[in-house]
Amino acid sequence: MRVMRGVLALVMVLLAGTAMAADRMRMAVTTSFENSGLAEVMLPEVLKDLDLEVQLLVVGTGQAIRLGEAGDVDAVLVHSRPAEEAFVANGHARHRTQIMYNDFVLIGPAGDPAGIAGAGSAAAAMSDIAAAGAPFVSRGDESGTHKAELALWQAAGIDAAARNPSWYRAAGAGMGATLNVASGMAAYVLADRASWLNFANKGDLALLFAGDPAMFNQYAYLPVNPALHPHVNAAAAEALEAWLLSDRAQALIDGYRLNGEQLFTYNAGAD
Amino acid sequence: MVAILPLRLEGAEVCRKGKRLLGPVDLTLSPRGFTAVMGPNGAGKTTLLRLMHGLERPSAGRIAWLVPEQKARAAQAFVFQTPVVLRRSVLDNVAYPLRLHGWARDAARALAADWLARVGLADAADRPATVLSGGERQKLALARALIRAPQILFLDEPCANLDGRSMREIEAILSAAHRDGTRIVMATHDLGQARRLAGEVLFLYRGRIHEAGPAAEFLAAPQTAEARAFIGGEIVE
Amino acid sequence: MNEILQGMARAAWLVVTLDADLVEIALRSLQVTLTAVAIASAIGLPLGALLAVSRFRHRRAAIATLNALMGLPPVVVGLVVYLLLSRSGPFGVFGLLFTPTAMIVAQVMLLTPLIASIAHQAMRDLWADYHDLLISLNASRAQRIRALIWDGRRALLTAALAGFGRGIGEVGAIMIVGGNIDHSTRVLTTAIALETAKGDFALALGLGFVLIALALAVNFAIHGLARTEAGSRW
Numbered sequence: 194m195r196v197m198r199g200v201l202a203l204v205m206v207l208l209a210g211t212a213m214a215a216d217r218m219r220m221a222v223t224t225s226f227e228n229s230g231l232a233e234v235m236l237p238e239v240l241k242d243l244d245l246e247v248q249l250l251v252v253g254t255g256q257a258i259r260l261g262e263a264g265d266v267d268a269v270l271v272h273s274r275p276a277e278e279a280f281v282a283n284g285h286a287r288h289r290t291q292i293m294y295n296d297f298v299l300i301g302p303a304g305d306p307a308g309i310a311g312a313g314s315a316a317a318a319m320s321d322i323a324a325a326g327a328p329f330v331s332r333g334d335e336s337g338t339h340k341a342e343l344a345l346w347q348a349a350g351i352d353a354a355a356r357n358p359s360w361y362r363a364a365g366a367g368m369g370a371t372l373n374v375a376s377g378m379a380a381y382v383l384a385d386r387a388s389w390l391n392f393a394n395k396g397d398l399a400l401l402f403a404g405d406p407a408m409f410n411q412y413a414y415l416p417v418n419p420a421l422h423p424h425v426n427a428a429a430a431e432a433l434e435a436w437l438l439s440d441r442a443q444a445l446i447d448g449y450r451l452n453g454e455q456l457f458t459y460n461a462g463a464d
Numbered sequence: 465m466v467a468i469l470p471l472r473l474e475g476a477e478v479c480r481k482g483k484r485l486l487g488p489v490d491l492t493l494s495p496r497g498f499t500a501v502m503g504p505n506g507a508g509k510t511t512l513l514r515l516m517h518g519l520e521r522p523s524a525g526r527i528a529w530l531v532p533e534q535k536a537r538a539a540q541a542f543v544f545q546t547p548v549v550l551r552r553s554v555l556d557n558v559a560y561p562l563r564l565h566g567w568a569r570d571a572a573r574a575l576a577a578d579w580l581a582r583v584g585l586a587d588a589a590d591r592p593a594t595v596l597s598g599g600e601r602q603k604l605a606l607a608r609a610l611i612r613a614p615q616i617l618f619l620d621e622p623c624a625n626l627d628g629r630s631m632r633e634i635e636a637i638l639s640a641a642h643r644d645g646t647r648i649v650m651a652t653h654d655l656g657q658a659r660r661l662a663g664e665v666l667f668l669y670r671g672r673i674h675e676a677g678p679a680a681e682f683l684a685a686p687q688t689a690e691a692r693a694f695i696g697g698e699i700v701e
Numbered sequence: 702m703n704e705i706l707q708g709m710a711r712a713a714w715l716v717v718t719l720d721a722d723l724v725e726i727a728l729r730s731l732q733v734t735l736t737a738v739a740i741a742s743a744i745g746l747p748l749g750a751l752l753a754v755s756r757f758r759h760r761r762a763a764i765a766t767l768n769a770l771m772g773l774p775p776v777v778v779g780l781v782v783y784l785l786l787s788r789s790g791p792f793g794v795f796g797l798l799f800t801p802t803a804m805i806v807a808q809v810m811l812l813t814p815l816i817a818s819i820a821h822q823a824m825r826d827l828w829a830d831y832h833d834l835l836i837s838l839n840a841s842r843a844q845r846i847r848a849l850i851w852d853g854r855r856a857l858l859t860a861a862l863a864g865f866g867r868g869i870g871e872v873g874a875i876m877i878v879g880g881n882i883d884h885s886t887r888v889l890t891t892a893i894a895l896e897t898a899k900g901d902f903a904l905a906l907g908l909g910f911v912l913i914a915l916a917l918a919v920n921f922a923i924h925g926l927a928r929t930e931a932g933s934r935w
């Protein structure tokens with residue numbers, strides 16, 4: 194009994210230790226956004242300017258959209274245009290606001306067995322990989338990055354049937370786990386630039402191809418529709434949107450550097 | 465307290481998996497007295513005691529106390545062939561029956577300490593009961609059985625592991641309890657003990673009461689061949 | 702090998718500097734799992750004892766079910782709790798998803814069968830010992846359960862600690878229902894998963910060592926309080 198009482202007291206102390214901020218909202222974001230480190234720069238500014246604590250749920254695009262549809266978050270920041278448009282069409286958000294873009298990069302073994310480094314376009318690079326039958330690891334998780342990869346295969350004219358499992362491996366995992374797999378098997382992989390720069394277990398991998406506009410990755414902000422989910426913190430979501438459209442946000446986003454490289458290009462409202 | 469005796473068994477049987485272990489037994493236990501239950505190993509002594517105490521259900525026949533069974537249970541106690549000790553201190557083991565009946569801890573412990581002194585376990589009061597020797601466990605079980613002053617006490621070979629001195633102490637306690645009016649039913653293999661303590665003997669053989677009668681007569685001149693062999697120290701098959 | 706050494710160094714550094722983030726998530730890990738263990742024990746221990754002492758029609762089926770539930774996959778439990786607590790689920794109105802409370806709910810579901818099952822096994826052996834005596838002493842069912850729980854308290858403590866062990870190292874369920882939100886629902890295991898995904902194996906491993914040390918510390922502390930291994934056991 195004495196033990197039980199001790200445990201209870203400890204639990205009480207622990208429970209009491211949770212502190213509170215002024216206003217709070219939840220936003221579902223993709224792994225690539227979180228991995229960029231931009232959030233760590235931006236959210237403290239939001240807290241300062243709006244007295245608003247933004248809690249991030251870091252998930253794949255598919256799950257982020259589901260969270261928004263269920264009303265479990267107040268806003269969604271993702272990068273998969275068809276999914277975003279369907280989200281708006283179904284009334285889960287009243288509108289979609291473009292914020293910024295970054296880009297995807299093709300990573301592979303430094304030796305570049307498929308010779309994609311000098312390719313003329315992303316599609317050509319994908320064709321080279323397929324032609325060489327060089328190992329390629331796909332996210333395979335319906336994420337925005339996965340969808341972007343599929344679009345590149347399509348542009349290269351290589352359909353699902355042609356992607357032989359002998360070299361094409363679907364990891365079914367997040368960006369970090371997929372990069373770990375690629376690092377382990379010395380395979381090619383499509384990643385967003387931020388995740389790549391932040392990835393610590395690079396091993397023999399190197400950035401081999403980037404820059405094709407087909408690899409640009411547009412982020413959009415979707416505040417969840419309070420008409421469908423009355424409990425959402427619509428005021429906070431609106432305030433955050435206004436902040437994202439401000440000059441302050443632009444300066445922060447364009448000025449953000451990771452390892453000396455600019456990651457994001459601000460293009461808000463240009464929809 | 466309401467009297468629960470006499471106890472009547474009419475055609476009582478205990479069966480397990482289609483095999484009859486005991487009975488049919490017809491028997492009346494009068495309110496006073498000291499009965500020794502004797503017989504070779506496997507004769508059914510333990511089974512008979514457990515049946516009377518209500519630990520075994522009769523497969524046939526009936527068992528009747530003067531009062532309903534649930535009420536009768538509260539005025540009985542049982543000392544098992546292999547004593548059960550609770551995993552707590554010796555003192556708390558003996559106090560436990562009182563605690564079950566709503567006694568306050570201190571009062572229960574005080575009386576328990578008194579009983580421990582009577583069975584010669586006073587020094588062991590604060591030890592974990594699980595470290596007691598076989599004989600000490602039997603003394604503990606006896607103190608625990610007597611602490612609520614039962615009207616009837618069943619004992620299943622209570623002195624099997626005791627040395628001569630302990631046996632004398634226990635026998636003194638049993639005699640005193642008997643003198644104070646406790647009905648005692650004790651299974652035993654020890655002829656001397658039966659002679660010293662018992663007023664009557666039930667001789668069990670192959671699950672039936674083979675012979676019954678006053679202890680002095682039975683021990684001096686058993687009527688049946690099996691009882692004669694048993695008392696004569698021969699092997700009874 | 703090198704990575705493991707780095708992990709140890711990282712763990713040592715985090716602990717020595719009392720890294721604020723580390724302290725926060727370690728405390729949250731403890732808060733969530735200890736609360737869950739306390740609740741699961743309050744349900745599971747008496748349940749295990751009850752199953753040991755009572756005889757009812759579907760007792761064997763109930764015990765088999767309980768033992769099977771011990772192996773519940775955390776991800777499935779997480780998903781079920783997620784769907785229950787989601788705003789569009791039956792308990793959505795409470796807004797519990799992605800809070801420590803949701804993590805506690807999921808862990809209670811995971812730990813209760815485990816604790817009840819281990820408790821039942823311990824209680825069954827003790828009951829086999831005590832059965833005749835407690836029946837003979839005319840103890841009521843509540844009194845029997847109380848005697849078993851009290852005299853079997855050390856075995857039950859082991860059951861609770863087994864629950865703690867499973868809870869503190871569990872990631873599948875709390876990742877789903879907690880969401881691994883920084884400063885809100887991030888705990889040691891979800892932080893480890895995150896650092897692994899980032900490829901920062903040294904930090905992930907460092908956190909892992911902290912987790913193991915924490916689990917050991919809690920076990921020692923509780924055994925010490927209960928003096929389980931001291932003196933004679935009974």
Ligand SMILES: Nc1ncnc2c1ncn2[C@@H]1O[C@H](COP(=O)(O)OP(=O)(O)OP(=O)(O)O)[C@@H](O)[C@H]1O
Pocket residue numbers: 480485503504505506507508509510511512545
């Ligand atoms: N649960 C049981 N299932 C089957 N047989 C049993 C069971 N309990 C007892 N028996 C059998 O019933 C018979 C009587 O057993 P009991 O314990 O009453 O003998 P006993 O006279 O007390 O012997 P002992 O002098 O060895 O103590 C024995 O043959 C025993 O094997």
Ligand SMILES: [Mg+2]
Pocket residue numbers: 509510511545620651
């Ligand atoms: Mg016997």
